[in-house]
Amino acid sequence: MRARFFFFSALVCLLFLQSIFAHVPYFESHVISNISVSQVHYFEIQQPGVREIKIISRGEPLYLMFAVPRIERLKNYRPTFELIDPNGNVVEHFSTASIEPRLYHEEFGDTYEWIYYEKEFPTQPGTYVLKVTSNGPGKFWISVGRVEKFSIMDIIALPVTVARVRIFHEEFPILWWGWIILTLLGLGVWGIVSLVKGGG
Numbered sequence: 001m002r003a004r005f006f007f008f009s010a011l012v013c014l015l016f017l018q019s020i021f022a023h024v025p026y027f028e029s030h031v032i033s034n035i036s037v038s039q040v041h042y043f044e045i046q047q048p049g050v051r052e053i054k055i056i057s058r059g060e061p062l063y064l065m066f067a068v069p070r071i072e073r074l075k076n077y078r079p080t081f082e083l084i085d086p087n088g089n090v091v092e093h094f095s096t097a098s099i100e101p102r103l104y105h106e107e108f109g110d111t112y113e114w115i116y117y118e119k120e121f122p123t124q125p126g127t128y129v130l131k132v133t134s135n136g137p138g139k140f141w142i143s144v145g146r147v148e149k150f151s152i153m154d155i156i157a158l159p160v161t162v163a164r165v166r167i168f169h170e171e172f173p174i175l176w177w178g179w180i181i182l183t184l185l186g187l188g189v190w191g192i193v194s195l196v197k198g199g200g
Contacts, residue, residue: 025161032144036060040143042168045134053130055144057123064119065143066094069169070103070112077138086126109162111169139168
């Protein structure tokens with residue numbers, strides 16, 4: 001009984017945390033689909049160059065945000081990007097060089113972001129290409145979509161995911177609530193294993 005209590009307590013905590021976590025995170029994913037679903041994609045650039053990201057549209061509106069994590073050494077990291085439609089036309093060209101970013105605090109993961117770009121516009125069905133040109137090593141993320149939708153695996157993996165996001169922001173990976181959930185899950189798993197062994 002105690003084991004189940006710990007396990008379900010941890011699950012309830014995860015469900016609560018999921019309700020305040022806005023985006024499904026992905027790392028180094030170069031294809032973005034289901035663009036109506038709220039999601040954020042993290043990228044790290046090792047050297048100057050162009051990173052191409054495919055965005056697959058079924059004709060729904062594209063809500064797009066472009067940001068850089070607030071890390072002091074990235075203050076002068078100023079990428080540009082072009083969004084190219086399925087016909088090869090440049091529909092958006094944006095440079096962060098002369099932009100004063102908006103500072104944003106993501107409370108759930110306790111990270112800070114420099115938001116450079118945010119816009120929603122119509123699309124046609126097909127594959128768009130986002131070309132991000134970097135002037136040097138750096139990090140950026142893009143988010144799309146407004147509909148919050150999580151799978152059970154997304155919820156279970158939430159503590160690990162948040163730790164990865166914080167590492168991306170060069171912060172200590174585990175927050176206070178992470179220790180609580182890990183402890184509850186550990187106690188629950190230990191209790192269930194003990195019950196199984198005892199029953200055998």
